[in-house]
Structure formats: structure tokens, C-alpha cells
Amino acid sequence: MIAVFVAMSGLTVALPTLSRELGATPAQSTWILLGYMVVTTALILVFGRLADIVGRRPLYLSGLIVFTLASTLCIVSPSAEFLIVARVLQGIGAAAVVTNNTALLTDTFPPHLLSRALGWNATVAAIGQIIGPVVGGAATALFGWRGLFAAVLGIALIATAASLLVIPRRVGGIRSREPFDLAGAILATTLLTAVVLALTPSSSAAWLPWCFGAMSLVVGVLLIVVQRRRAHPLIDLSLFADRGISLVLLAGLLTATATYAVALIISLYVQAVDGTSPFVAGLLVTPVAAGTVIAASAAGWLVIRIAPRTLAATGMALNTVGVLGVAVVLSADGSLPVTALFLFLIGTGIGLFMTPSTSVLMLTVPAQRRGIANGMRSTLQNVGNLLSTAIVVAIIPIGLGAAAQQAAYGGSPAAFDDADLSRFVDNLQLAGVVLGAMSAAGIAVCLSFPRRMPTPEAEVRPVPEYATTKESA
Incomplete structure (x- = not known):
């Protein structure tokens, strides 16, 4: 969890140095920052549903491995375009980790220790938020922007090794036989991406954000219609x-x-x-x-x-x-x-x-x-x-x-x-x-x-x- 927070909040202070050294355009700088967040946000519900089907432990460990490999790619990125792709992959891994973290704790700890475990988990999340900008700033000041991702990689490697040793194989909950809502997943991801693109100015075509705005409205309505008709929807609209x-x-x-x-x-x-x-x-x-x-x-x-x-x-x-x-x-x-x-x-x-x-x-x-x-x-x-x-x-x-x-x-x-x-x-x-x-x-x-x-x-x-x-x- 700490690696995920550092990868997200640490880049906030490293972005100017990174943009300057890679010669990133304003649009590329924006997507180096937003690409990770769009993918992570869109896939939280998707991976939460997949975890019920394939098992939480396998998905969590897979997410850590993807996050670790993506962090390595971030370190060696030769260009802004390459870094954007690496950040998207990093966001995919982060989503699998964030989605399954609390559920795995619930599966692992007995009831009389669960509240204490969840409390420590919240504390770790708070620590991650605190040290993210500090680690990002210190690593960038000492080693350049690649130092931030090197720090993230080190934390991720420790987390992966510890998870393989600590999380019991039997943990992961009862796997669901309910079908996966692929249409809902695609529409939800498309909606979030369209909203962000609508808010992102275009220097080449001023009308482009308006097109993405209209697209987000259409996809949003379609998502609601599809979710209301699904027996096992990705998003439970009845809560609202x-x-x-x-x-x-x-x-x-x-x-x-x-x-x-x-x-x-x-x-x-x-x-x-x-x-x-x-x-x-x-x-x-x-x-x-x-x-x-x-x-x-x-x-x-x-x-x-x-x-x-x-x-x-x-x-x-x-x-x-x-x-x-x-x-x-x-x-x-x-x-x-x-x-x-x-x-x-x-x-x-x-x-x-x-x-x-x-x-x-x-x-x-x-x-x-x-x-x-x-x-x-x-x-x-x-x-x-x-x-x-x-x-x-x-x-x-x-x-x-x-x-x-x-x-x-x-x-x-x-x-x-x-x-x-x-x-x-x-x-x-x-x-x-x-x-x-x-x-x-x-x-x-x-x-x-x-x-x-x-x-x-x-x-x-x-x-x-x-x-x-x-x-x-």
C-alpha cells in the first residue's frame, strides 16, 4: 500500500523535474500524472469483481508483480511517451493491490484481531500519504526523478516478497460463480477516460474537449441503462x-x-x-x-x-x-x-x-x-x-x-x-x-x-x- 501511495503522491513534487528533463509537452506531463489515476480508478470496481471470481490472493499478488515490473519500466523510460505507458501499467497493478488489500486482511485475521489489523492498515495508508511527497522530493533532489521510481520499486519488492511469505494460500474467500460484467467494465473505463479528456485542453483542436464531453454524457447514460438491466452488475445502482x-x-x-x-x-x-x-x-x-x-x-x-x-x-x-x-x-x-x-x-x-x-x-x-x-x-x-x-x-x-x-x-x-x-x-x-x-x-x-x-x-x-x-x- 505504501508503494502505491508514494507512486501517486510522490510524482506531484517530482513532475516539474521529470517534465523538464524528458522534454515533455504540457499534454504529456498531464498524462504522466493522470494516466496512473485514470486506470487505477477505473479498475478498482473491475478488479473487485474479478477477485470474487478468480480469488483475492492470486489477483493481489499478480497486481504486485505488475506494479513492480511497471516501476522498473518507469526507471528506464527514455521518453515521455514510454513513461506514460509505464505509468498506465503501474496503475493496473496498483488497482489490483488497493482493491484486495482490506478484503485479504478480513480473510486472514480472526474476528478478535480484525479491528486491530484494519487500524494498522489505516495507519499505513496515512503514513504513505505523509511520506509520499517527502520521498518524492528527497529522491528527486538527490538522484533525479528516476530516484522516485527506484524508491517505489524497492518498497514494491519488499511488499511482494512479504506477501508471498505471509498471505496463506488458503486465504482469498469463496469464489463466486456469478458472471463478470464485461460491458459494465468497458463502459465505466470509457466514461472516466472521456471525462478526463473533456477536462484536458487541446492546443490543436479547441472543439475536441467538447466532443469528449458529449461522449461522456452518452456513455454515462448507456452505463446506467446497462447496469440496471444486469442481474449481476459491476456497479450496484440500487445503493443510490x-x-x-x-x-x-x-x-x-x-x-x-x-x-x-x-x-x-x-x-x-x-x-x-x-x-x-x-x-x-x-x-x-x-x-x-x-x-x-x-x-x-x-x-x-x-x-x-x-x-x-x-x-x-x-x-x-x-x-x-x-x-x-x-x-x-x-x-x-x-x-x-x-x-x-x-x-x-x-x-x-x-x-x-x-x-x-x-x-x-x-x-x-x-x-x-x-x-x-x-x-x-x-x-x-x-x-x-x-x-x-x-x-x-x-x-x-x-x-x-x-x-x-x-x-x-x-x-x-x-x-x-x-x-x-x-x-x-x-x-x-x-x-x-x-x-x-x-x-x-x-x-x-x-x-x-x-x-x-x-x-x-x-x-x-x-x-x-x-x-x-x-x-x-
Whole structure:
């Protein structure tokens, strides 16, 4: 899991150096960043379904192997085009790992130890988020951008060896005999790709994003129609019929969309405007992860004393203040301590939101459907991360020429003239305002949460055959 987080978040601070040394165009830089995220997001549900059919252990180990090989390809990439392909392969492996991680823990650990194991898993995920930008910045500063992928490769090799030794062969759950929804998988992947392409400006054809936008609408409608007609759909649309579940899932999507790409905004600003090193850029975004860890720990105690709607809305309000504060600081050329404070507010808001929203979701959904609901929550969170990044990279080029865009992604302050530099900062500020608006909308959604924590739904269990016989007798 740590390797997956480092591969995703570490590139945020390594992107300027990578783009500059490979001579990547703005479009190529965008897809080096987004290709991994598109594939991982699209395949989470696909691999979750495949795991039920082929077994979780084989798919998890296969994902680690693919991720490891792809990381090797990233290290030796001779061109931006080659690196994009390697990142896509890396995303495929990451999706198989992320999808099966929690399920394998549930299969492996006995009930009395499971909560402790899941707690450690959440801690590892938080550590991955914290060290991702730091590892990415330090490796890039010391060894160049290839050092980031070398660090990812080392972690992945350790994880693969440990998994082969630790995960019992018998683990993996009962394999399902239900058919795989291939049409749903293709449509879901096509939809996500079309949405990202619609948000990506085209220098050669201004009408192209509009075509992809229309395509995403058509594919989205077709996906809904196909999923409603499937006996065993890839996406369980019936979950959205419950208003409470829909609100929680929507709030999670808005939270991820509003906050994820703030690290990218900060990294591009300090490297392309101030000429800061990748290592310092990585350190600057760590207050977000630190605030998340601290607030998430406190939220476990607060959630039994404060109404979930109040706690979640407070978290979203802190997100809004933090994101908009970052935008203001960028425009005013604010100090680093003030920027760190706003980033810490964002992390605190995320931590306060996560616990009540997840608790409401898990207690609202019937016990036998909690796995499906959690899968949808995880998928929408990844969709939010993807949309957040796509929104920022769509706004950055507005009004900038090709040379200025190259300087923005390459972290080259000297390549900007005064007008382009001002426009670039304005674009980053605009991106922050758009993300802040997403967070503000999330406050209203959170205020629609229940006033009290829902009563857990009872698990539907089959009646034992001997019980029925005894009653008949």
C-alpha cells in the first residue's frame, strides 16, 4: 500500500523535474500524472469483481508483480511517451493491490484481531500519504526523478516478497460463480477516460474537449441503462436509491475533489514561481497528512458525542477555509508558515469528515451489503482525486502560450516573462477557488446527514435447515 501511495503522491513534487528533463509537452506531463489515476480508478470496481471470481490472493499478488515490473519500466523510460505507458501499467497493478488489500486482511485475521489489523492498515495508508511527497522530493533532489521510481520499486519488492511469505494460500474467500460484467467494465473505463479528456485542453483542436464531453454524457447514460438491466452488475445502482447513502457518497466525492490537488497547486507554485527544490516542495504539503492523522484520531472520540452532521459539516468548513486560504496566500505571495497553517486546516477537515461519514454509511447500509457500499465509497474517493487533478491541469494553461506552459510544468521560473508569470499565478488561484467552491457545496450536503448516528441494520442470515425442521415437528 505504501508503494502505491508514494507512486501517486510522490510524482506531484517530482513532475516539474521529470517534465523538464524528458522534454515533455504540457499534454504529456498531464498524462504522466493522470494516466496512473485514470486506470487505477477505473479498475478498482473491475478488479473487485474479478477477485470474487478468480480469488483475492492470486489477483493481489499478480497486481504486485505488475506494479513492480511497471516501476522498473518507469526507471528506464527514455521518453515521455514510454513513461506514460509505464505509468498506465503501474496503475493496473496498483488497482489490483488497493482493491484486495482490506478484503485479504478480513480473510486472514480472526474476528478478535480484525479491528486491530484494519487500524494498522489505516495507519499505513496515512503514513504513505505523509511520506509520499517527502520521498518524492528527497529522491528527486538527490538522484533525479528516476530516484522516485527506484524508491517505489524497492518498497514494491519488499511488499511482494512479504506477501508471498505471509498471505496463506488458503486465504482469498469463496469464489463466486456469478458472471463478470464485461460491458459494465468497458463502459465505466470509457466514461472516466472521456471525462478526463473533456477536462484536458487541446492546443490543436479547441472543439475536441467538447466532443469528449458529449461522449461522456452518452456513455454515462448507456452505463446506467446497462447496469440496471444486469442481474449481476459491476456497479450496484440500487445503493443510490437510499437518500442517506447517496448524500454520504456525494459528500465523499466532493471532499476528495476539493482537497486532493491542493498539493499539486502548492508544488507547481513553489517550484515554477519561487524555484524551490522538489524536497522542500514535498515538505511543504506534509501538514495536510499530519492534520488528517491527528483529526481522524480525535474524531473517533468526538463522533459519539457530536452529531455526525455537525462533525462532518465542520470538517468540510475547515476544508473550505483551508483551500480558499491557500488560493489567497498564492495571490498575495504569503509566507510559508501561513500556507502551512491553511494546509493543516485542510488535513484537519479531512480527518473530521472521514470518521462520521464512514460511520453513517456503514450503519445505514444492511450488514450484508457493507462491502459493496465501502467499495463504492473507495471508488468515488478515487474519482474525486482524479477530477481534482483534472480540474487543476485544465485551468493551468488558460491564457498561457506553449513556452509558458512548458515553464509551468517544468518548474522553470527564468522562462516566464512578467505577464505570463502573473497569469500562471492567477490560474493557480482560480483553481484553488474552484476547489474551494466544491468544498463549500459539501457543507450543505453534510448538513443533510442524520442528526443522530443511525441504528445498525441487522444482517440478513439464512435460517438453518434444522431450525425449520424442528419448528415443523
